[in-house]
Amino acid sequence: MSEKRSYKKRKSLSCLNCRSRKVKCDRKVPCTACKDLKKESNPCIYEDVEEVRTVSTAVKNNSKTFDLSDIVYFKEYNDIRIFFGATSWKAMLQQTTNVIPPLGTILDQTNEEMKTLPLPERSKELPNDINIESFITYEKGIDAVGTFLRQNNTLTKCFNGSTLFEYLNEVVTKQNVNKEAHNTKISIVLSLIALSNFYNDERPDYSVIVASKAYLYKKDIRPTLPTLTALVLLYECRKYDCNLDFPECIAFDQSLFSTTISIALTVGIHRNVSQLYPNDASLVVSLNNMWKFLMFEDALRSFQKGSQPLINDAYVTNETLLLERSRYTKFILMFRKLNYQINSCTMSSNVNLDGALAELEDMISELPPDMSFEDEILRMLLYSYAQSLTMMRYLKTRTENTRYPAFRYSLLLYKFSKALFLRITGQNHKSRPNKYFHEIKDLMPSEAICCLRMFWKPNLMFRPMYFGCSIWLRMKSKLASCT
Structure with missing residues (x-):
């Protein structure tokens, strides 16, 4: 029986544009076909596609997945039973104290210290224009x-x-x-x-x-x-x-x-409301904003509680979100994707944290240097999610390479949270801020001092990560109220 002869596939010399269009390429730089099509935005690229596929496959295969099904927290209070999943900070702290027992003692001591801190005094005299009650x-x-x-x-x-x-x-x-x-x-x-x-x-x-x-x-x-x-x-x-x-x-x-x-x-505000209310432009804008607001809240709540989003994906790909490809919209879609991946009951045992972190870092890199208030909110939420992912990875591996990113994102989250709250409670803000913001603002210096002090203690290297995020743990629900 004769063996089937195998032939080595000849390496293609055409550029990627001509290869995809299946036309003849003269192999100039740029080639004539690309010149005729005026491909300035997608210029001639000569590349070995098989080599690229090999590298992509290797990266995909070498990305380590993690079992996050054990990062949960079950709160029992009298007859109340509440479950928190992997992305919730309650579940994260519970897992941290399990993996690093000394942190449980540190956490208890920190909570006791915070209870003794005096609350700032607030004048009871309110201007007439804001005394709504x-x-x-x-x-x-x-x-x-x-x-x-x-x-x-x-x-x-x-x-x-x-x-x-x-x-x-x-x-x-x-x-x-x-x-x-x-x-x-x-x-x-x-x-x-x-x-x-x-x-x-x-x-x-x-x-x-x-x-x-x-x-x-x-x-x-x-x-x-x-x-x-x-x-x-x-x-x-x-x-x-x-x-x-x-x-x-x-x-x-x-x-x-x-x-x-x-x-x-x-x-029906998840549909194309411009067709439902064709004669009311202001109402259309308002309903579109309300739907995006509910989408944002759903994504944020699922992250805070470690649960699946309530709104089904079939309602997400509506015209409102697809037409407005802003950072706000992109953030909603990405948050939903990560929440489904990490908090899913069927997928939580095989989560690619490196890939999820890469998506977050890509979006962080797209934020402009001169940020609006909305961009600052998005930046802090992105860093919050990145800190959670790096924290999960560190708890699963306990290596030096994974500890540093978790510590780095913790300090960055603390830095940007401080900057945002100073902006909210600054002198330029016309409204009278909630006293909670004043409390956080007054705690900032003491938290920073504790963070720097504990950083140099070898046996407590993990403590500054907690101090860097303890503020975020206390203010997360309040921050959601400002978005």
Whole structure:
């Protein structure tokens, strides 16, 4: 039986453009075919494709995968049971204390030290123009909302631009109130609550909280745009009223956000709303912003809790996100991709952390040198995710090569977090910041001193990484409120 003769494939000498178009190449630099097509943006490239494929395959095969299924945290509080996945800082700290037992003692000592730190004093005298809780009547409440609607520049930093207020203009205008709109009163009340909490750091009356819960759990919630606005306003209110670290708040917050997503999908803001509302340009812009806001919150919440995003991927590839390829949109899509990969029950045992970190670093490199406020928010969230990934990798390998990147991202995260909070609480910010920001601002120097002091102790090399991120652990939910 004769053996089949194998022939060595001849190396191609054509450029990549001619090779892909399957045309003859004269092998000039640039070749005639590329000159005729004016390929300035994609010039002639002579390259051995097989060699490139070999290198790409080698990189893919040599990328080490990690089993992250054991990085979990299960919180039990009375009869409450809450699960946190790999990307959650609760799960990360739990795994860290398991792998590095001395860190558990360090963590307890640090928490005790923080409890003894004095809180900064705050003057109780408030300017009349921001004392929102003084507007207790319905008519004065309308005037108060109208006043703040004319201060969109001030409110941009805490309510993600025009997401809420442009649509609220549909309910409360400068002239009158559209009393025919459903849930008009609840929209006004919730907006006042949210604004009051942000400016004055005051909790609303418990009867209002009970009323808002009753509103959420009503079985006859109508899928209308004012209803959706009221739910989003209530969600904003909960950010300032209740920290997600408290177990009793998580269940209600999860129900609230799930209901908001359900109403949003029911009224169809995930579709091409320009076709649904062709004669209302301002409403189209507002609904598109609201959908991007919900997408962003969904991606951020899944990262903070270590869970899967609530919004299915089938709703992500809509026209709104595809047409606007901004850094904000790209960030949402990448965050969702990483959350699905790392927090998935089926994929968590085989996660390529190096590949995920490379995607984050690529996007970090695209950030401009002169950053807007939105870019600074994105940068800090990117560094937060990068710090989590490098931390996971270090806990799995415990090598010197993986320890340094985790420590580096920890310090960078601390640096950029400090810069962002100083910008929020700076003298140029017109609003009266929440006292929480003052507390963080006053803690910055002591945290930095502890970080530098502990860096030189050989047995506590991991401690500055915690100190560098302890602020981030305390402020993460508050920071989400400013996006």
